[in-house]
Amino acid sequence: METRIGFGYDSHVFKPGVQLHLGGLKLEHPQGLAGHSDGDVLLHAVTDALLGAVAAGDIGKFFPPSDPRWKNADSAVFLGKAVDVLQHSGYRIVNIDTTLILAAPKIGPISDQMRARLADLLGLGTDQISIKAKTPEGLNLDNVAQCHAVALIERVIEPEELKSMSAGIEDQSHIEDVVDDLLSSIHDAPKKRVAPVYDTDDIT
Numbered sequence: 509m510e511t512r513i514g515f516g517y518d519s520h521v522f523k524p525g526v527q528l529h530l531g532g533l534k535l536e537h538p539q540g541l542a543g544h545s546d547g548d549v550l551l552h553a554v555t556d557a558l559l560g561a562v563a564a565g566d567i568g569k570f571f572p573p574s575d576p577r578w579k580n581a582d583s584a585v586f587l588g589k590a591v592d593v594l595q596h597s598g599y600r601i602v603n604i605d606t607t608l609i610l611a612a613p614k615i616g617p618i619s620d621q622m623r624a625r626l627a628d629l630l631g632l633g634t635d636q637i638s639i640k641a642k643t644p645e646g647l648n649l650d651n652v653a654q655c656h657a658v659a660l661i662e663r664v665i666e667p668e669e670l671k672s673m674s675a676g677i678e679d680q681s682h683i684e685d686v687v688d689d690l691l692s693s694i695h696d697a698p699k700k701r702v703a704p705v706y707d708t709d710d711i712t
Contacts, residue, residue, distance in 0.1 A: 510663040512599070514561025518552035519654040528613075530653070531622035531639065532584055532629055537613050541653055544573045550639070551583035553657035554604060554626070558590040561661045562597040587629055598665035601630060605638040606657045611650040615641035 526540030529548040541547030556566050567586055594601070604626070608615055615622070623637045630637075644650065 511602070512561045512661050514557040514559070514659040514661070516553040516556030516558075516560060516657040516659070517655065518549040518556070519652055520547045520549050522651050522653065529583065530608075532587075532625040533618070533622060535613060535618070544579060545571075545581040545586070546583050548583035549653050549655040550606060550608060550622075550626070550657070551587050551629075553606065553655040554630075554659065555583070555586045555590045557604070557657040557659040558587075558594050558601070558661070561659050562594055562599060564590075564593050564597070584629055591630060594661060598663055599661040600664050601632060601636065602660040602662050603636045603638070604630070604632070604657065604659050606640065606655060608639065608641045608653065608655050609644050609649075610641070610653040611643055615639065 520541035520543050522539040523542035524539050526542060526547070528535045528537040528540040529546040530541075531550045532548065541549060545552075552567060559565055559567070559569075570589055571581070571586055591601075619639050619641070620634075622639050623634045626632075626639070627634045627637045644652070644654075
């Protein structure tokens with residue numbers, strides 16, 4: 509059976525007066541993570557790992573940072589779209605391994621809760637999710653949160669059986685249709701055509 513590996517990375521600076529979103533949870537902390545969306549570095553890293561595993565680009569390809577529709581967006585929306593792309597490409601997730609790098613808050617006491625939340629978002633068992641944490645010792649990065657993520661996926665539908673989404677992903681107009689459909693389902697809003705944007709900078 510064909511398997512693939514995807515890698516994702518994200519980082520955000522801490523900012524006072526912002527709600528901290530991490531691993532799909534809202535955490536009590538004096539500072540949150542600054543960003544265009546909710547700044548959830550863990551969900552962003554996992555999203556990019558899944559998209560990368562099927563060579564579908566990155567978050568910015570589907571959710572450009574210049575698009576005001578994604579201001580303060582829940583990063584679970586991005587993760588959900590990555591899972592959709594993965595499934596339409598004929599793959600499923602085998603396991604996810606992540607490493608958070610931050611000085612605070614302490615992840616150990618909440619790692620099981622975080623794993624359960626990520627497993628729920630991905631439709632996996634907690635035994636398929638790993639969340640580890642390290643401190644940025646000696647790097648002078650105590651005001652930054654970083655996350656590395658690796659996704660192992662396996663093919664479940666052979667190419668000849670699959671109406672592949674991959675060709676359409678290369679078409680910017682198709683990407684806009686996907687995003688419009690997603691927005692309509694979330695906000696019950698009419699579709700709106702947006703001029704193509706090719707900025708692949710980190711959306712946050």
